[in-house]
Amino acid sequence: MQQVDPRRLIPRTDRLLALPAVAAARPRLSETVLLALVRDVQDRARRGELPPGEVEDAVTTAVQARAATRLQPVLNATGVVVHTNLGRAPLGPAAVDAVLAASGYVDVELDLATGVRSRRGAGLRAALLAACPAAEDALAVNNGAAALVLATTALAAGREVVISRGELVEIGAGFRLPDLIASTGARLREVGTTNRTHLHDYADAIGPDTGCILKVHPSNFRVEGFTAGAPLADLAALAAERGVPLVADIGSGLLAPDPALPDEPDAATTLAASADLVTASGDKLLGGPQAGLLLGRADLVTRLSRHPLARAVRADKLTLAALEATVTAGEAPVTRYRHADPARLRERAERLAGALGAPVVQHDGRVGGGGAPGVPLPSWAVRLDEAVALPLRTGRPAVLPRVHDGACLLDLRCIPEADDGRLLAAVQAALATLPDASSATSTPSSPSA
Numbered sequence: 001m002q003q004v005d006p007r008r009l010i011p012r013t014d015r016l017l018a019l020p021a022v023a024a025a026r027p028r029l030s031e032t033v034l035l036a037l038v039r040d041v042q043d044r045a046r047r048g049e050l051p052p053g054e055v056e057d058a059v060t061t062a063v064q065a066r067a068a069t070r071l072q073p074v075l076n077a078t079g080v081v082v083h084t085n086l087g088r089a090p091l092g093p094a095a096v097d098a099v100l101a102a103s104g105y106v107d108v109e110l111d112l113a114t115g116v117r118s119r120r121g122a123g124l125r126a127a128l129l130a131a132c133p134a135a136e137d138a139l140a141v142n143n144g145a146a147a148l149v150l151a152t153t154a155l156a157a158g159r160e161v162v163i164s165r166g167e168l169v170e171i172g173a174g175f176r177l178p179d180l181i182a183s184t185g186a187r188l189r190e191v192g193t194t195n196r197t198h199l200h201d202y203a204d205a206i207g208p209d210t211g212c213i214l215k216v217h218p219s220n221f222r223v224e225g226f227t228a229g230a231p232l233a234d235l236a237a238l239a240a241e242r243g244v245p246l247v248a249d250i251g252s253g254l255l256a257p258d259p260a261l262p263d264e265p266d267a268a269t270t271l272a273a274s275a276d277l278v279t280a281s282g283d284k285l286l287g288g289p290q291a292g293l294l295l296g297r298a299d300l301v302t303r304l305s306r307h308p309l310a311r312a313v314r315a316d317k318l319t320l321a322a323l324e325a326t327v328t329a330g331e332a333p334v335t336r337y338r339h340a341d342p343a344r345l346r347e348r349a350e351r352l353a354g355a356l357g358a359p360v361v362q363h364d365g366r367v368g369g370g371g372a373p374g375v376p377l378p379s380w381a382v383r384l385d386e387a388v389a390l391p392l393r394t395g396r397p398a399v400l401p402r403v404h405d406g407a408c409l410l411d412l413r414c415i416p417e418a419d420d421g422r423l424l425a426a427v428q429a430a431l432a433t434l435p436d437a438s439s440a441t442s443t444p445s446s447p448s449a
């Protein structure tokens with residue numbers, strides 16, 4: 001009897017594309033993507049990695065597993081609140097609803113009452129001014145870097161930006177503020193030294209070529225010891241006397257002071273000290289979407305918004321919606337996580353640890369995103385074997401733990417309490433993948449608190 005080549009038994013492409021799971025995926029996946037998934041399974045069967053009889057099931061599984069985006073939601077168990085690699089700030093429910101509402105046609109640049117074109121982002125502007133009354137006007141752009149670029153371009157391109165040598169910082173991977181400013185065509189007029197800059201250093205540098213004075217919050221580093229900086233109010237008085245604008249890049253984006261973060265600048269205090277313009281990020285401590293904020297003197301904000309570059313860095317409707325909702329709702333998830341009650345965090349950690357038979361240890365979280373370096377956020381973590389970290393990260397839902405000192409630590413600060421059950425299930429699933437599951441929950445010499 002003649003032997004049938006098993007490859008001839010592999011289902012044909014048209015038959016696989018007609019499977020119910022493929023039909024169900026059509027609103028989400030294009031024909032190109034579906035075809036690629038089908039071909040991939042057929043190729044595995046041709047290579048003998050999959051019996052022909054299992055091809056249909058494999059296509060069904062592959063199609064069902066393929067989401068429209070490869071971005072994976074992650075449970076953040078690191079204790080780092082503004083986590084750059086996890087998209088910084090998670091949006092709160094009001095912002096999520098706003099994004100959904102704005103995803104269709106919206107009146108982002110239209111006055112529905114008159115039917116004529118209106119100012120873009122008027123709702124966000126009103127919300128920002130209500131939350132930060134010290135600002136005369138406000139403008140949102142693509143991100144904090146764009147806010148700084150727009151300000152220095154509009155105020156100082158071809159002229160000088162006077163800045164302290166102690167504030168020529170690099171923030172995040174390779175992002176150097178001096179390089180960014182220089183790219184606008186403004187010249188850096190560096191004053192003072194790394195550790196000490198005095199008011200007279202600024203006074204000596206200001207001249208007919210000065211476009212603006214820039215004060216930058218060094219964010220993720222601190223200079224300690226023999227240091228000096230010009231107080232903001234003194235610098236503002238000098239700027240006013242000499243008729244040059246004072247721009248303050250506060251970074252993290254607190255609109256009002258937070259007593260728990262005494263060294264973190266905020267927009268209200270900075271404007272009250274008579275800075276002319278504040279720039280900040282929308283997705284650090286403000287807890288909104290990626291955005292850059294410009295707050296301050298009305299004539300300067302108008303000047304910036306009319307600059308041609310403003311169009312290139314403008315925020316899209318989804319950002320405007322999410323940011324307005326974040327400011328209006330008042331308490332973003334990052335704020336709640338930062339202020340989480342350590343006793344409650346301990347209770348939750350002990351419940352999780354109890355279910356896993358693992359120890360609980362003291363653990364310090366961090367603000368992250370360049371905010372409040374050196375300020376610990378005291379918490380508790382469930383301690384597991386380091387080997388659990390990989391299956392946790394690659395599981396569904398993905399869980400990002402902190403790997404430290406040969407251990408895998410789960411800090412619940414940035415996990416919504418409603419997700420504690422999902423986290424437990426994810427950890428159990430990850431532990432089950434390990435060869436010796438029983439030893440993974442208890443590391444020797446673990447100092448149980």
Ligand SMILES: *Cc1c(COP(=O)(O)O)cnc(C)c1O
Nearest residue numbers: 143144145217219250251281370
């Ligand atoms: C983070 C930061 C920026 C950049 O803001 P992005 O929103 O990341 O573009 C600029 N300046 C300071 C002081 C910062 O902390």
